[in-house]
Amino acid sequence: MKKIFIFLTVAFALQSCKNEKQKSTESKNTENQKTQPSKTSVNQSSQSIEGKKNPNDFIPEGYVINKYGGGISAEGWDEIKGDLNKDGLEDVVLIIKGTDKNKIIQDEDRGALDRNRRGIIVLLNKGNYYELAxxxxxxxxxENEDGGAYFAPELNVSIEKGSLHINYGHGRYGNWGYTFRYQNGDMELIGYDSYSSNGPVPQYEVSINFLTKKKLTKDNLNKNDDGDNYEVKYKDTWETIKLNKLMKLSEIKDFDELELN
Structure with missing residues (x-):
């Protein structure tokens, strides 16, 4: 009987030690859960870092905002705003310009000319911060290039009907423009339109839809006439263009060298 009592006492003691270890382990796990941040909060924090409160915070070192007062065939701009992603918020487009003093030249007729190139930054309004598009x-x-006997083409940038429009006006010689839409994480070129003229006489018009891969050329058959009874007479030609992928705004090296006709 005495042996049985001793055996039960030892068994009870061992079970008590086991229970204490389990409680200790559970307590440590609970403390770890309290002190360790959740993955959701970490992800939310990293996403918020990508945005910036002020659009000007996106301007890189060595650049400033380029405000344009307008010219002969292009409107000026100060702030370029509009909804680019159909969320009801005003997105922002910044035109920037380099500040390299070595790019300022002295022209015999026009004096000091700042030939620093310009760039573009497109920002999506996320409510309480802006995100780079x-x-x-x-x-x-x-804006101070040499146009030869005529003035150089003038840049104009605007947001209309959810699209970004980058247009060039060249007075009596016509105009041309590029239409971009925000999709696939960038501004993609979806359209191109040009109008060529010789003074008041239209020469031809070109319109390209890169989404449908269709190109329309309107050739004025009376382009060489300019008499009192002058009449525009267009001949329309439709073509299907070859296109592997849409061009992205971020990948265009120089709009002056971009030929789409």
Whole structure:
């Protein structure tokens, strides 16, 4: 009987030690769960770091905002705003310009000319911060280029109907423009339109839809006439263009060298 009592006492003691170890382990696990941050909060924190409160915070070192007062065939700009992703918020487009003093030249007739190139930054409004949609720091020539016997083409940038429009006006010689849409994480080129003229006489028009891969050329058959009874007479030609992928704004090196006709 005495042996049985001793055996039960030892068994009870061993079970008590085991229970204490389990409680200790559970307590440590609970403390670890309290002190370790959740993956969700970490992810949310990293996403918020990608945004910036002020659009000007996206301007890189060595650049400033380029405000344009307008010219002969292009409107000026101060702030370029509009909804680019159909969320009801005003997104922002910044035109920037380099500040390299070595790019300032002395022209015999026009004096000091700042030939620093210009670029573009497209920002999406996320409510309490802005997110980068696309950037290209040097894709535009300066506003002080040499146009020869005529003035150089003038840049105009705007947001209309959810699309970004980059247009060039060249007075009596016509105009041309590029239409970009925000998709696939960048601003993609979806359209191109040009109008060529010789003074008041239209020469031809070109319109390209890169989504449908269709190109329309309108050739004025009376382009060489300019009499009192002058009449525009267009001949329309439709073509299907070859296109592997849409061009991205961030990948265009120089709009002056971009030929789509």
């Amino acid at each position: 696309s950037k290209n720091y040097n894709c535009f020539s300066s």
